[in-house]
Amino acid sequence: MSEATIQQLFDLTGKTALISGGTGHLGSAMARALAEAGARVLLTSRDEHRAQEAAAALPGKGHVGAALDHMQPDIVEKQFRDALAAVGQIDVLVNNGHEALGNDWTTVTAEQFTRHLGNATGYFVLSRLLRDHVVQRNAPGSVVLLGSMYGQVASYPDAYAGVCPGSPVAYHTLKGGLIHMTRHLAVYWGKDNVRVNCLSPGPFPSEKAPAAMVERLCTKSPMGRMGHAEELKGAIVFLASAASSYMTGQNLTIDGGWTAW
Ligand SMILES: NC(=O)c1ccc[n+]([C@@H]2O[C@H](COP(=O)([O-])OP(=O)(O)OC[C@H]3O[C@@H](n4cnc5c(N)ncnc54)[C@H](OP(=O)(O)O)[C@@H]3O)[C@@H](O)[C@H]2O)c1
Incomplete structure (x- = not known):
């Protein structure tokens, strides 16, 4: 068997990647990363028009915007199937x-x-839905869940005191649970050739975050600064592509060293 080059391993040409929340702070950078790596991007938002605008602004051709609201379980399956019908196949979620x-x-x-x-x-x-779709096609699939450093360590109350509400207990519960759901699904779907991994960002505040809180978070960070959205681009392409073909059930933390203390 000939060895794949690093360019081939990270190349997403011929793949279609659905990214939800693709109009957001981190989602828009990750959507660009997937497009720049050659994928056709199915970018979703709760607002179809916003999704279409964001998809049209991605580098390359053929990207599609679609409506998707994962908080509405009664309609999300139809939304997934409608979006799938628009692109023909989905390989990465x-x-x-x-x-x-x-x-x-x-x-x-x-x-x-x-x-x-x-x-x-x-x-x-x-x-x-993604797993069933790729299994039916007899194709490999990659699922990425977004965790958080706050799914792994407790809050840092001093950053929020007197500035804004603290990081929500329900958020910590959710993100910790997602890191473990990753392991569960990875084990069940390993032989289906469907990989499931979690990408856990540390502090990547958007411009809307309170400046005083951001300043305090910086003092706690080993690198002394916050993450920039583009610093997740390499990780998402790695997890989506054959570059991580033997990796499943894992949590990849990109946090400037926050959880290393
Ligand atoms: N920023 C950070 O520091 C950080 C740290 C750790 C983890 N994360 C995780 O990274 C992910 C992206 O965060 P972000 O900072 O980019 O947040 P963001 O800018 O608020 O983007 C999240 C997007 O999710 C979409 N959304 C909201 N409700 C939805 C629903 N019911 N169904 C589908 N989409 C929905 C919204 O897009 P529409 O309004 O267009 O639907 C929103 O733009 C999240 O999972 C977050 O928990 C972020």
């Missing part, structure tokens, strides 16, 4: 979209907590 929660442990209601965990339900439903 990046479960990046995320319904956020502003309430920390002091104010969160039971209903809000439960709803937040519903993000995981949506990612699971989509992941299983």
Whole structure:
């Protein structure tokens, strides 16, 4: 067997990658990464028009924008199938979209907590649809879940005190659970040639984040700074492509060393 070159391993030409929340802070950079690596990108948003605009702005041709709301389990399957019909095949699923929660442990209601965990339900439903689709095609598949450093370590209360609500307890519960759902699905789907991995960013605040909080997070970071969205581009292409063909059930943490302390 001839050895693949590094260019071939990272090349996504001929693959179609669905990325949810592709209009967001990190999702838009990761969508560009997938497109730059040669994939046809199926970029989704809850708003179809916004998705279409973002897909049209990606480098390369043939990208498609579609509506998808993983918090509505009764319609998400139809949305997935409609999007699939528009592109013909999907090889990679990046479960990046995320319904956020502003309430920390002091104010969160039971209903809000439960709803937040519903993000995981949506990612699971989509992941299983992708798995069934690629198995039916007898093709390999790659699923990427977005975890977080906060799925691995506790909050850093000092960063938020007096500035904004702390990182939500339901968020920590969700992200920790996603890292473990990754392992569970990877084991069940390994022989189906469907890999499941988790990409866990550390602090990548958008411009909208409170400056005082960002400053405090920087003092806690071993690298002394926040992550830039483009610093996830290499990792997402790695996980989506044959460059990670023997990797499944793992959590890849990109956090400037936050969890290394
Ligand atoms: N930024 C960070 O520091 C950081 C750190 C660790 C982990 N993460 C994770 O990285 C992912 C992206 O985060 P981000 O910072 O880029 O957040 P973001 O800018 O808020 O993007 C998330 C996107 O998710 C979409 N979304 C919201 N509700 C949805 C739903 N019900 N169904 C489908 N999509 C939905 C929204 O797009 P539409 O309005 O267009 O639907 C939104 O733009 C998330 O999973 C987040 O938890 C981020």
